[in-house]
Amino acid sequence: xxxxxxxxxxxxxxxxxxxxxxxxxxxxxxxxxxxxxxxxxxxxxxxxxxxxxxxxxxxxxxxxxxxxxxxxxxxxxxxxxxxxxxxxxxxxxxxxxxxxxxxxxxxxxxxx
Amino acid sequence: xxxxxxxxxxxxxxxxxxxxxxxxxxxxxxxxxxxxxxxxxxxxxxxxxxxxxxxxxxxxxxxxxxxxxxxxxxxxxxxxxxxxxxxxxxxxxxxxxxxxxxxxxxxxxxxxxx
Numbered sequence: 001x002x003x004x005x006x007x008x009x010x011x012x013x014x015x016x017x018x019x020x021x022x023x024x025x026x027x028x029x030x031x032x033x034x035x036x037x038x039x040x041x042x043x044x045x046x047x048x049x050x051x052x053x054x055x056x057x058x059x060x061x062x063x064x065x066x067x068x069x070x071x072x073x074x075x076x077x078x079x080x081x082x083x084x085x086x087x088x089x090x091x092x093x094x095x096x097x098x099x100x101x102x103x104x105x106x107x108x109x110x111x112x
Numbered sequence: 113x114x115x116x117x118x119x120x121x122x123x124x125x126x127x128x129x130x131x132x133x134x135x136x137x138x139x140x141x142x143x144x145x146x147x148x149x150x151x152x153x154x155x156x157x158x159x160x161x162x163x164x165x166x167x168x169x170x171x172x173x174x175x176x177x178x179x180x181x182x183x184x185x186x187x188x189x190x191x192x193x194x195x196x197x198x199x200x201x202x203x204x205x206x207x208x209x210x211x212x213x214x215x216x217x218x219x220x221x222x223x224x225x226x
Contacts, residue, residue, distance in 0.1 A: 008152070032211045043116075043202050043217030044155070089154070093211020099170065100211045102147075104154035 002027055004103035006090060012109045013080060021075040021106045023090035029068040030092035035075050038087045038105065047088075048075075080110045114138050116218035118203050124224045125193045133188040133221050135203030143206040144186040145170075145215070146178060148199040155202065161186055193225045 005024045013019050023033070029052050036044035050057045050066045050073070057064045063076040077084050087105040094101075119134045135144065142163050147155040157170030161180040175197060177189045186205075190197060203218040 004154075030211075034211065034215075036215075041220070043204075043219050044215075045217070046214040049213070091155075091211070091215075098209060098211075099145075099157055099160065100215065102155040104152055 002092065002094070002101055004090065004092060004101060006088075006103040007106040008104065010107040010109055012111065015081060015110055015112050017080055019077040019080045019084065019108055019110065021088050021090075021108065023073040023075070023103055025071050025092055028094065029071065031095045032093040033064075033066055033073050034091045034093070034100070035062075035064055035073075036089040036091065038089060044089055077108075080108075082110050082112050084108060085110050116203055116205055116216050118201075118218040118221050120221060121219065122222045124226065125190075126226050127194060129193050130189070130191050131193065131223075132190075133201055133203075133223075135186045135188070135205075135218060136184055137186075137203075137205040137216070138184060139205065139207070139216065140183070141205035141207050141216075142183070143209065144180065145204045145206075146176070146186065146188045147202045147204065148172065148197075149202060149220075150199050158188065158201075193223075195225045197223065198225045199223060 003026045034049045035047045038044040048064045061078045065074045087107045089105040090103045091100045116137045145160040146158040159178040164183040167178045179187045201221045204215045
């Protein structure tokens with residue numbers, strides 16, 4: 001079965017730096033890969049979607065890369081702010097299964 | 113638009129009791145999902161529906177039942193609650209097939225089974 005690995009340890013960075021979060025998967029590459037943000041006590045909120053034939057996607061200060069050779073997606077937040085502190089989830093979609101599979105999430109803390 | 117709403121927000125049950133969690137969406141979405149989230153486990157799919165009157169099993173369906181009698185509502189039932197069902201439950205909906213577009217989540221229901 002597919003496995004998704006996100007950094008289990010929290011990532012602590014200084015305000016203004018670039019935060020980089022990793023999502024690794026096993027076996028087959030997904031058709032789509034998504035990133036969500038989750039704040040404590042709230043439901044996840046969709047951020048970005050990238051397709052398997054896309055290498056990179058950007059949205060404002062966010063950038064996602066998708067490397068099907070390494071079986072890895074990187075999620076970058078540039079010029080990070082304390083308001084970016086949250087847990088970030090990656091999710092994979094396979095056409096065969098027809099459902100999203102979520103990673104366990106990585107907690108990001110941006111210090112002023 | 114209220115988006116996806118869930119009722120109740122919190123609930124404490126005793127082992128063996130039953131309850132129903134209600135999810136409602138006002139976006140006319142076809143697809144609806146129930147997940148549970150446990151520490152270190154990520155979101156796991158319980159049941160889902162691809163349209164009114166349809167339901168299907170997800171990754172962890174045992175101990176749960178669902179119904180989708182109306183397009184806007186998706187109910188999750190626990191017939192005989194167990195401590196292992198202590199979790200945070202999230203409902204979500206999509207216009208299209210999950211993964212191909214934005215999945216909208218509700219605020220969650222925190223359930224404790226004693």
